[in-house]
Amino acid sequence: MTPYLLLAAALFCVGVYGLLTQRHGIGILVSIELMVNAANINLVTFAHFRGGTAGPALALFALALTVAEVAVGLAILLLLYRQKGDVQVDDAKELRQ
Amino acid sequence: MLNDLLTVLPLTIVALLGCFVLLLDVLSGQTDRRYLGRITAAGFALALGSVYLLWGKTSLQLESPIFGGIMVLGRFELLACAVLLLIGLFVTLMSIDWAPEQGVSIGELYALVCFAVLGMMLLVTATHMISLFLGLEVMSVAIYVLAAFKRNSPYAAEAGMKYFVLGAFGTGLLLYGMAYAYGATGKLAFADVAQALAGKEPTGYVKLAVLMLVAAFGFKLALVPFHMWTPDVYEGAPAPVTALMAAGVKTAAVIAAGRVFVTALPPSALGSLEPTVFKILGVLAVITMTAGNLMALPQRNLKRMLAYSAVAHAGYLLIGLMAAHHVAGQPQVGDVMGALLVYLFVYALANLAAFAVVSLLGGQSQEDVSLDHLSGLSGRHPLGAAVLALAMLSLAGVPPTAGFFGKLTLFKEALRADEGKFPWLVVLAVLNSVVSVFYYLRVLVHTYFRDALRPVLLVRGTALTLALGLLAFLTLQVGLFPSRWFEATAQAARPATTQVSTSAAP
Amino acid sequence: MGAHYVPYVPIAILLLLACGMMAAILVINSLIGPKPRSVLHNAPFECGVEPIGSARSRYSVNFYLVGIFFIVFDIEAVFLYPWAVLYRSFLADPSFAFAAVAEMFVFVGILVVGLVYVWKRGALDWT
Numbered sequence: 001m002t003p004y005l006l007l008a009a010a011l012f013c014v015g016v017y018g019l020l021t022q023r024h025g026i027g028i029l030v031s032i033e034l035m036v037n038a039a040n041i042n043l044v045t046f047a048h049f050r051g052g053t054a055g056p057a058l059a060l061f062a063l064a065l066t067v068a069e070v071a072v073g074l075a076i077l078l079l080l081y082r083q084k085g086d087v088q089v090d091d092a093k094e095l096r097q
Numbered sequence: 098m099l100n101d102l103l104t105v106l107p108l109t110i111v112a113l114l115g116c117f118v119l120l121l122d123v124l125s126g127q128t129d130r131r132y133l134g135r136i137t138a139a140g141f142a143l144a145l146g147s148v149y150l151l152w153g154k155t156s157l158q159l160e161s162p163i164f165g166g167i168m169v170l171g172r173f174e175l176l177a178c179a180v181l182l183l184i185g186l187f188v189t190l191m192s193i194d195w196a197p198e199q200g201v202s203i204g205e206l207y208a209l210v211c212f213a214v215l216g217m218m219l220l221v222t223a224t225h226m227i228s229l230f231l232g233l234e235v236m237s238v239a240i241y242v243l244a245a246f247k248r249n250s251p252y253a254a255e256a257g258m259k260y261f262v263l264g265a266f267g268t269g270l271l272l273y274g275m276a277y278a279y280g281a282t283g284k285l286a287f288a289d290v291a292q293a294l295a296g297k298e299p300t301g302y303v304k305l306a307v308l309m310l311v312a313a314f315g316f317k318l319a320l321v322p323f324h325m326w327t328p329d330v331y332e333g334a335p336a337p338v339t340a341l342m343a344a345g346v347k348t349a350a351v352i353a354a355g356r357v358f359v360t361a362l363p364p365s366a367l368g369s370l371e372p373t374v375f376k377i378l379g380v381l382a383v384i385t386m387t388a389g390n391l392m393a394l395p396q397r398n399l400k401r402m403l404a405y406s407a408v409a410h411a412g413y414l415l416i417g418l419m420a421a422h423h424v425a426g427q428p429q430v431g432d433v434m435g436a437l438l439v440y441l442f443v444y445a446l447a448n449l450a451a452f453a454v455v456s457l458l459g460g461q462s463q464e465d466v467s468l469d470h471l472s473g474l475s476g477r478h479p480l481g482a483a484v485l486a487l488a489m490l491s492l493a494g495v496p497p498t499a500g501f502f503g504k505l506t507l508f509k510e511a512l513r514a515d516e517g518k519f520p521w522l523v524v525l526a527v528l529n530s531v532v533s534v535f536y537y538l539r540v541l542v543h544t545y546f547r548d549a550l551r552p553v554l555l556v557r558g559t560a561l562t563l564a565l566g567l568l569a570f571l572t573l574q575v576g577l578f579p580s581r582w583f584e585a586t587a588q589a590a591r592p593a594t595t596q597v598s599t600s601a602a603p
Numbered sequence: 604m605g606a607h608y609v610p611y612v613p614i615a616i617l618l619l620l621a622c623g624m625m626a627a628i629l630v631i632n633s634l635i636g637p638k639p640r641s642v643l644h645n646a647p648f649e650c651g652v653e654p655i656g657s658a659r660s661r662y663s664v665n666f667y668l669v670g671i672f673f674i675v676f677d678i679e680a681v682f683l684y685p686w687a688v689l690y691r692s693f694l695a696d697p698s699f700a701f702a703a704v705a706e707m708f709v710f711v712g713i714l715v716v717g718l719v720y721v722w723k724r725g726a727l728d729w730t
Contacts (some may be wrong), residue, residue, distance in 0.1 A: 006109040011179075012273055019266055028262055038510030042276035045281070054285040058227050062272055062680060066679040069265055069672045072238050076245045077255045078667060083251050098702055116716045123723035 004045040012038035025077040029070050036066045101163040104170045106147045107178050108218050111185070114140035115211030122204030134193035135205040135562070141186040141214075148179045162222050166286050167225040172589035173434065177221040177352050180442050184345045185214035187449045190381050192337045194558025195456040199247055199335070206246060209441055211238035213325040213341060215295035217349035224360065226275045226285040227354060228595070233271070233317075236349060237264050240342060244334040256333025263326040267316030274309025277302045278361070287361035294366035307374060311381075316359075317350040318411045321385040328392075331404035332389075336466075339400060340452035343407050343447035351414050351441055355434055363425035378419050382522060386412025386529045393536050399466045402536060405600065406492060409533060410444055417507045418520050420514035428591060429514065435587030437512040443491065443503035443575055450488035457481050457556050457565075462519060473549030481555075482544045484565045487572050493537040494530050504530060506583055540556050668726055679714055685705070 011034050018031030042057040047055035098283065100322065102109075118133055118140075152175055160171040170178075188210055196203040216236025223229040241264065245257025279285055281302035282293035294303065315323040331339050364371045389409030396402035422432040457478065458466050475482035491500030508523045575582055686707055693703035721727060 008276075008293070009508075010599075012269075016266075016267065019262070019359050025258075032262075032265040032269060036272055039269065039272035039276045042273070043279060045277070046280040050280075051281050052228075052283050054283075055279050057685070058230065058272075058275065058285060060685065061227055061231060064678050064681055065231065065238075066268075069234060069238055069241075069261075069268065071673055072241050073265065073673050074667065074671055076254065076261055079245055079248060079254045080258055083254055094286065098698075116713070119720050120716060123720055 001045060004041060008038040008041040008045070010038075011035075011041065025080070029073050029077070032073070033066065034071060036062055054060045098155055100249065104157055104159065105164055105168075106149065107175075107182065107217060110140065110144040110147055111182070111211050111215045111218065114144070115208045115215065118211060119205065119208035129197075131197065133204060133207050134189055134196070135150040136188055137211065138193070138560070140211070141182050141189060145179060145182045145186070148175050148182065151175055162224060166288075167228040168219070168222040169224050170222050171436070172588070174222045175429075176586055176589050177438060177505060178274045178349070180348055180438070180445060181214055181217045181221065181345060184341065184348070184449065185210055186446055187394045187453070187568065188337050188345075190263060190560045190564035190567075191340065191449075191453045191456050192523050192600045193560040195335075195337060195556050195561070198556055200253045204241070209239045209243050209246075210341065211248070214244065215346065217345050220349040221352040221356075223353065224287050224356065226287075227276070229274065229357070230275065230348075231351070234268065236346065237268065239294065240338070240346065241265075243338040243341065246338060247335050250333075252333040253335065256330045258291075258335070259326050262329045263316060263323075267323075269308045270316070271313035274313060277306035277309065281306060283495040287356065288362045288406070289391075291363055291366045291417055294362075294368075296365070297368065299368050299370040304370060305365070307367065307370065309364070310357060311374075311377065314350065314354040315381065317346065318354065318414070319408050320381050320411055320415065321388045321408065322381075324385070324389070324408045324411075327408055328404040330399045331407070332398060332400045336400075336452050336456035336527045339403075339455075343403065343448040343452065347407065347411070347414075348441040348445055351418065351437060352434075355418055355437060358418060358422040359425040359430060359434070364424075364500070365426060375419065375423075378415060378422075380523060382412050382415040383525055384412075385409070386526060389421050390533045390536075393533070396536070397468050399451075399455060399468065399471070399540070402540075403448065406533065406537075407448070409529065410492075412529070413504065413507065413526050414440065416519070416526055420511040420519065421524075423518070425530050425574060431591030432587045433510045433514060435583060436506040438586050438590065439583050440503040440507045441469045443499040443572075446568055446572050447488040447491040447500060450484045450565070450572065453561065453564050453568060454481050454485040454488070457561060458553055468540065468543045470553050471543045471551050472547035475545045477549070477553075478555055480565055480569075481560065484569045485544055486541050487569055489540050491572055491576070493534045495534070495578055499572045499579070502576060502579035502583075506579075579589050665729060672721055672726070676714065676718070682710065 015031045015034030015038060018034065019028060022028050022031055042061055043055035043059040043062075047053065064094075114137065121136070122130065122133055128181065140314075151159070151170075152172065159175075160169070162169045189207060192203075192206055192210070213236050216234070216239060219228060219232030220236060221232075223232050241261045242259055244260045245254050249254040275285070278290055281300055282290045284290050284293055306415075312323065314320075319327045331342070334342065364418055367374055374507050386409045389405050389407075389412060393402050393409065396405060410504060417433060421430055421437065424430045424433060454474075455466050458470055471485070474485070474571045487498060491498040494500045494504040508526060509526035511519045511523055686703075690703065694700045
């Protein structure tokens with residue numbers, strides 16, 4: 001079981017690192033997907049080795065809901081792009097005083 | 098099955114309302130969309146009526162888990178749903194006159210408010226990780242869109258993006274935490290998780306799960322190391338949406354966090370981890386309320402000030418959550434959850450009132466309402482000025498208003514939960530409240546004792562006036578007859594939080 | 604290396620083969636292929652016509668919109684599978700049979716509401 005959990009942990013860390021350092025909008029979306037899918041791997045792993053169906057059920061919901069979330073994120077990114085002609089999140093700093 | 102379907106009637110009404118308004122908008126082709134707002138407001142009122150009906154129904158087994166143990170809609174949850182529906186109603190009312198001034202297509206606004214409120218209601222009724230996650234996502238996704246709703250404003254797009262990134266980060270943490278809770282127990286229903294963990298030494302999985310869940314709720318509640326998004330998002334998002342965030346998201350997230358830390362991870366399940374968790378939460382509470390208040394002091398922008406005030410209030414609420422966690426499993430937990438809900442209700446009323454006044458000032462599609470805009474408001478719009486004054490006094494916790502009573506109940510219940518552990522927290526919270534009076538009163542000074550510096554175009558309309566009047570009435574009502582409200586809530590909360598749900602869910 | 608990894612051996616072989624093939628084609632090509640050296644040969648070539656505009660032109664935003672809609676509706680189909688797998692066992696319980704059918708209709712109905720909204724809002728128009 002450990003290799004799978006380590007894989008998930010590595011993916012999760014890559015996701016968190018990407019989210020904290022990426023300045024490109026698409027990179028942020030990819031990082032979010034990595035974090036969520038790391039959790040999904042964990043859920044499926046635990047269910048596979050210990051039995052039970054609740055974990056995969058949650059993973060299924062997580063999959064579908066994250067897609068909706070990222071679709072909305074992409075739409076907001078498009079909006080930002082139309083206003084600024086760029087998807088570098090660094091440029092979005094009108095609100096800092 | 099029929100029992101279950103009848104019990105979730107308020108949620109069904111809101112879901113259907115959202116779909117109906119969405120379709121009506123695209124199919125009718127009418128350009129003036131105020132009527133959509135009126136329909137939505139009527140729908141929320143209908144859902145409130147259904148809550149009232151369910152409350153009196155003894156034939157329904159209200160307190161028992163429904164749909165195989167994924168949710169429960171007892172009296173306490175009905176009250177929480179009623180608070181959320183009221184928030185939805187007020188947000189709709191303040192949008193009706195505000196939205197046409199903004200120059201954006203506004204048909205989806207009301208549908209999204211419905212879906213956000215639906216998600217919040219799912220969140221407060223969830224007793225299973227899946228329904229918790231579902232509710233959180235339905236709420237969050239709707240609010241990401243709402244935050245970026247004013248498509249012609251660069252501020253709104255930026256606010257939407259920031260809220261989305263931090264919200265998605267919180268979601269990722271939550272899911273990872275849930276996965277490890279599942280790994281430790283093999284269960285996802287809250288009561289089963291607690292049962293599986295009870296009396297065992299916490300493993301590394303449990304520690305990781307608790308850490309992740311605390312951080313995830315930290316993001317949603319805007320606790321201090323996780324609060325960075327709050328001021329920017331509050332400032333950039335349109336005023337009615339900010340009201341929905343400040344009042345609705347906070348209410349739903351606090352009740353859901355309370356449910357998780359009372360029924361899934363009570364002290365009995367945490368074992369030797371409990372003192373550490375208590376310390377972490379205590380430190381979070383102290384830095385949250387202190388930093389929130391200190392950062393609110395220099396703010397001249399009303400929305401940013403309210404954002405930092407929201408952070409500070411999250412700190413007070415965390416003390417209540419710690420108290421609820423501390424007495425989990427005892428009958429007393431009902432009183433603490435009741436106090437939390439009353440506090441949330443009072444806080445929601447004050448925030449709705451404040452943001453209703455902000456949307457009153459929000460003509461000419463301006464989003465930065467500074468203290469200068471408020472100068473001389475008492476002369477031009479006496480009702481707005483009075484409601485703003487009431488809201489500020491209530492947020493500061495000055496005696497005749499509802500806010501004082503909310504704070505009093507919450508701190509009293511926290512002290513009652515454990516005499517040994519909580520006094521220093523409560524003392525710090527009271528000191529913080531005293532500091533906060535300064536910046537709340539500054540708003541009052543500007544409203545009543547300064548002459549107008551510049552002309553501000555006010556949004557006027559019957560719906561907004563109605564919302565302002567109702568909010569003033571409710572704030573005074575809770576402030577003048579507080580014990581009635583608290584008794585009802587605490588009584589409703591008692592069975593809900595002591596039950597051991599038998600779950601048939603996978 | 605335990606017996607645990609045995610099933611992955613064919614995959615490893617395939618991976619090596621794929622990489623080797625790619626490297627081989629590149630190396631052989633550079634070794635024995637003809638190497639013309641002139642400005643014309645290095646210019647971009649579009650069916651015998653001078654290229655028009657930059658190769659890095661932007662896609663229409665409609666592609667993104669349709670892409671987003673496709674992903675969302677596509678992934679929702681994932682909920683049909685567990686339902687379909689368990690469908691017969693639902694039918695075995697007569698008190699639950701109607702609900703089992705009805706709930707999928709409700710689910711698809713909500714998707715239809717979304718589709719009607721997207722359609723009527725004009726997001727599927729290409730012009």
